[in-house]
Each structure stands twice: as structure tokens, then as C-alpha cells.
Amino acid sequence: MQDGMVAARLREFEELCRQKGLPVTMQRRVILEAVLQRDDHPTADQIYEAVQEHIPQLSRTTIYRVLDAFVDLGIIRRLHQTGAARFDGKINRHHHVVCVHCGKIVDLEDRNLDQLSPPKGKLQGFKIDDYSVQFSGTCPDCQKRQE
Amino acid sequence: MQDGMVAARLREFEELCRQKGLPVTMQRRVILEAVLQRDDHPTADQIYEAVQEHIPQLSRTTIYRVLDAFVDLGIIRRLHQTGAARFDGKINRHHHVVCVHCGKIVDLEDRNLDQLSPPKGKLQGFKIDDYSVQFSGTCPDCQKRQE
DNA sequence: CTCCGTGCAAAAGGTTTGCACTGGT
DNA sequence: ACCAGTGCAAACCTTTTGCACGGAG
Numbered sequence: 001m002q003d004g005m006v007a008a009r010l011r012e013f014e015e016l017c018r019q020k021g022l023p024v025t026m027q028r029r030v031i032l033e034a035v036l037q038r039d040d041h042p043t044a045d046q047i048y049e050a051v052q053e054h055i056p057q058l059s060r061t062t063i064y065r066v067l068d069a070f071v072d073l074g075i076i077r078r079l080h081q082t083g084a085a086r087f088d089g090k091i092n093r094h095h096h097v098v099c100v101h102c103g104k105i106v107d108l109e110d111r112n113l114d115q116l117s118p119p120k121g122k123l124q125g126f127k128i129d130d131y132s133v134q135f136s137g138t139c140p141d142c143q144k145r146q147e
Numbered sequence: 148m149q150d151g152m153v154a155a156r157l158r159e160f161e162e163l164c165r166q167k168g169l170p171v172t173m174q175r176r177v178i179l180e181a182v183l184q185r186d187d188h189p190t191a192d193q194i195y196e197a198v199q200e201h202i203p204q205l206s207r208t209t210i211y212r213v214l215d216a217f218v219d220l221g222i223i224r225r226l227h228q229t230g231a232a233r234f235d236g237k238i239n240r241h242h243h244v245v246c247v248h249c250g251k252i253v254d255l256e257d258r259n260l261d262q263l264s265p266p267k268g269k270l271q272g273f274k275i276d277d278y279s280v281q282f283s284g285t286c287p288d289c290q291k292r293q294e
Numbered sequence: 295c296t297c298c299g300t301g302c303a304a305a306a307g308g309t310t311t312g313c314a315c316t317g318g319t
Numbered sequence: 320a321c322c323a324g325t326g327c328a329a330a331c332c333t334t335t336t337g338c339a340c341g342g343a344g
Contacts, residue, residue, distance in 0.1 A: 001236060009236075023318045025324065036236040041252045043231035044308080059326045064309060066324090067234055077235045079243075079252065080227040082309070084190035084333060087214055088224045089148060089156070089183040096226075097273050105188045105226065106273075110266045118282060119257045126244050126253075128284035135265060137275040170343050172299065191333080206301050211334060213299090229334070231308060 006036045013075055020073075030054045031066045035076055095132050099139035108135065153183045160222055177201045178213045182223055242279050246286035255282065 001009075013032055017024045034050040035042065042050070048063050070076045081103040095108040113133050138146070148156075160179055164171045181197040182189065189197070195210050217223045228250040242255040260280050285293070 021319085023323065025318070027325075035234055039237070039254060041233040041235050043233055045231060047234070057326080060308095061310085061327075062325055071234075075238065077238060079233040079235050082232040084192060085229040086188040086190055086226040087182055087194070087218075088188050088226050090186070091222065091224060097270055097275070099273065100276070106271050107186060108266070108269055110269065112266070113263065116260065116263075116280065119255070119259065122255055122257065123244055123282065123284075124253050125287040125290075126246065126282070126284045127290060128244070128282050129247070130284075131280055131282040133263065133278055133280050135270065135273070135275050135278040137270075137273045137277075140272040143272075143274060168344085170298070172343075174300075204301080207333090208302080208335085209300055 001036050001039060006033060009036050009075070013073075016073060016075070027055065027058055027062055028066055028069075030058070031063060032070065032075070035067075035070070041079055093130060093132065095134065097135045097137070099142055100136050101138055101142040101145075104139050104141075106139075108133075148183050148186060153180060156183050156222070160220075163220060163222070174202065174205055174209055175213055175216075177205070178210060179217065179222070182214075182217070188226055240277060240279065242281065244282045244284070246289055247283050248285060248289040248292075251286050251288075253286075255280075 010029065010032060013028075014024050016022075017028075030051050031047060034047050038050070044060070044063050044067060047067070048058075048060050051058055051063070067076070067078075071078050078100075081098075083103065086105065090107065093114050095110060095113050097106050097108050098104070116131065116133075118128055118131065157176065157179060160175075161171050163169075164175075177198050178194060181194050185197070191207070191210050191214060194214070195205075195207050198205055198210070214223070214225075218225050228245075230250065233252065237254065240261050242257060242260050244253050244255050245251070263278065263280075265275055265278065
């Protein structure tokens, strides 16, 4: 992400914090900057490494807590649920609806979605076996819990 | 999955084993059956629970090893990489190409894929926020490693 | 008979939690 | 000054590994 964009996102973050009355700490600024500056989908540990040069005493615990907070604020995304791996006995092409709160996954069969054509020449040399569409949102149970 | 289908998949599995000279053990049959019988994308631990009533002394270690073997054989799928969570600073709609071997994730921007319409009435009461398409395959590095 | 598959126990990640302290507002 | 944010250490959960045994081919 280019510097100008990173700066814009940082300002956006600070404004969001002011709106919600959340303190803007050095740690949060530095961690957010680290996530925005890379486009390789870093792990918590990679962020930890990256941040060391700015705040050497920053702890992993804080990384985890701050990243969580950012995901809740909606300013970054978690690419997949942490916790146990899940397995699927269905091996035909199909799609999923995932609850971002509890991790529940339900199958979605849809003919239209089965026939997407992979964009030519954008796949960076990957040999593609298959694809699947993931809809993300909130399941009925978690909707109730939020009310 | 209906019983007939489960039985068919089991036969398919046994034939595959015979082709490859792999022993068909009781453990593998029972674990495969357990995965095929449910459509809720179980974790290794849930399979462990389910299998207890058939072979009480079956260990978690075996569950993990057998599930791995099944994924390699291509008769079941792992729904997401195990290991560390990954974070993404990009929050606009975009898509991913994922290497099933090393877990590398690269971004894919494609206008056509940005305009899919969620199928009406199939979303089981989920409130959908967004979606993304995931292409899965083998990255250039892992292709080299395989040669 | 020979191996591969299995079980147990221990180690290895990765993440979360309890508690005391620090630092933003 | 108050309360949320932070750091440390320990707990926790999931997965992997080393080694010895037993059953499948």
C-alpha cells in the first residue's frame, strides 16, 4: 500500500477512535501502520517482528489484542478463523457462507457460482485446481446474541 | 450425506487404497465414515468424539494423521490452513489465490468477480456483509519443489 | 517377515487470560 | 484521577513428533 494511502487510513483510524472515545496509543498506531504497509497477509508474529524496530519492548500479547480490536473496528480483516482446522467431506465444487463471529460454515450450492472463469494472466504463476466463493456475515444465532 | 452416497465414497476410497497399495484399516474406514456422515465441517476433535463410540481407544494422533492422509489423497478437503492466523489491511472487496501447500496468499483484483450477486433465499438466515472468491492451487515455488 | 500404521507421551506452535502497572483522555 | 491499554508469565488449545509395538500385506 502506498504511503499516502497508509497515512489516510491512519487518520481514518484516529477519527474512529475519537468517535468511540478510544485512546490512540503509540502501540496501535505502529501496529496498524505495520499491517497497512504490507500486502502479503502477515501473521501476528510477522507483525511482531516488523514492529520491533519501532517499539522493541512491545509484547506479543498486545499484538494479539490490538489486531483483534482492529478486526472488531472493521479497519482490518482476519483472513481465516483461528482455532481448529475444519474438514469437508464434499469434494465437488461448492461454496460457503461463514459466520465471522462464531466460525460456523454452511454449504451453498449454486449453479451460477459454479461457472466463474478464472481471470486470465492474473494468477501470478499459480497452477489453479479449483475455486470457491465465500460469503461472510452473521449467522442467525449470533444475530440473536447481538440484540 | 445420504447413506448410499457414503457407502459409494467408502468403496471409492477402498479402491484407491488398493491401487496405491495402502492398507485399509478399521481406523481409516471409521474416520472417513464419520467425516462423510456430517455436513457441518467438523474439527479434528469433533471427529474424535464421533469416532469414540466405534473405536474407543482410537487416539487423536491417528485422527490427525489419517485426516492428513485423506486430504493428500484428495478424498476430503481441509477448509482452511492450520497454523497462524493471517491479517489483511485491504478492506475493499477483493479476491485471493491460495497455495494449498505452503499457505501463501496473493491478492487478486478483478472487476468481473466483484459483481457477483448473492443467490436469493439460500443463505440460511445469515446477514451477509461481503464475499470473496478464493482460487486454490500451487504457487510457483511449490511447483518447483515438486519437480 | 517386513513395514507401515497406530498409540502414548512429550514437545511445539499459536493464542488467550490473570494480574499488576502505565499511560491516554 | 480514572479507566482502558499494556507487559509479563502462565495457562490453554490444537497440532506435530519420537519411539516402541502390533497388525496388514
